[in-house]
Amino acid sequence: MAGGKFITFEGGEGSGKSTQAQRLAAFVGVAGIEVVLTREPGGTPFAEQVRDLVLSGTTAKHGATAEALLFFAARADHVETLIRPALASGKWVICDRFTDSTRVYQGVAGSVPADVIEMLNRVAAGATQPDLTLILDIDAAAGLARATERREAKSSAGADPFEQRDLSFHQRLRQGYLGVAGADPGRCRVIDATGTPDAVQQRVHEAVLGRFGAHLSGKAR
Numbered sequence: 145m146a147g148g149k150f151i152t153f154e155g156g157e158g159s160g161k162s163t164q165a166q167r168l169a170a171f172v173g174v175a176g177i178e179v180v181l182t183r184e185p186g187g188t189p190f191a192e193q194v195r196d197l198v199l200s201g202t203t204a205k206h207g208a209t210a211e212a213l214l215f216f217a218a219r220a221d222h223v224e225t226l227i228r229p230a231l232a233s234g235k236w237v238i239c240d241r242f243t244d245s246t247r248v249y250q251g252v253a254g255s256v257p258a259d260v261i262e263m264l265n266r267v268a269a270g271a272t273q274p275d276l277t278l279i280l281d282i283d284a285a286a287g288l289a290r291a292t293e294r295r296e297a298k299s300s301a302g303a304d305p306f307e308q309r310d311l312s313f314h315q316r317l318r319q320g321y322l323g324v325a326g327a328d329p330g331r332c333r334v335i336d337a338t339g340t341p342d343a344v345q346q347r348v349h350e351a352v353l354g355r356f357g358a359h360l361s362g363k364a365r
């Protein structure tokens with residue numbers, strides 16, 4: 145059956161998801177495959193509006209359930225209007241965060257029961273689930289330090305509401321992601337996210353080639 149591959153990047157704050165998603169998109173593009181690089185929350189005009197709302201900090205006080213529903217509203221639109229059509233036309237979709245972020249942030253580290261999240265995931269994304277998820281694993285404090293450095297370098301606004309949570313929250317995120325990987329080993333690969341961006345990229349490429357090498361022609365190797 146024709147159809148593209150759906151690859152997601154997951155991991156805590158500053159683990160390198162956005163950096164590695166961009167690099168992987170370039171790598172797959174060199175192999176002559178059409179790639180859509182997207183992100184969550186976001187990826188469509190409506191979902192980007194939800195992103196602004198959630199990251200503005202005004203939603204946290206309404207609790208993790210309301211927040212999870214907003215993420216899934218954004219995800220439903222993202223899947224229906226961007227991800228599913230792209231995959232159906234044979235493009236590969238590389239997405240910076242997807243449902244595992246909701247499982248971990250609002251589920252494991254929040255208060256939303258896992259069965260509720262799984263039900264909402266079926267409603268919002270249906271059969272459109274990642275073929276491969278790369279979980280970038282790094283000590284929570286080290287990831288946060290990278291995120292802080294990035295913000296200072298760009299002199300951008302303050303930390304977003306998730307970044308501002310205490311270290312124990314971020315440690316729960318890390319454990320949550322390792323739990324997701326353990327529960328779904330066929331889909332997930334845990335990537336050591338320490339070291340230089342090039343070193344991490346090498347590990348990402350190995351994981352992708354290990355899984356989809358046959359689809360990536362000589363040029364990409």
Ligand SMILES: Nc1ncnc2c1ncn2[C@@H]1O[C@H](COP(=O)(O)OP(=O)(O)OP(=O)(O)O)[C@@H](O)[C@H]1O
Binds near residue numbers: 163
């Ligand atoms: N391997 C690395 N070593 C050192 N710095 C890195 C590495 N990878 C990325 N960075 C830098 O760390 C910061 C965070 O990286 P990036 O934005 O890719 O992480 P992220 O996982 O997308 O973060 P967030 O969860 O906040 O979106 C950036 O300034 C980036 O340039």
Ligand SMILES: [Mg+2]
Binds near residue numbers: 161162163240
């Ligand atoms: Mg990012």
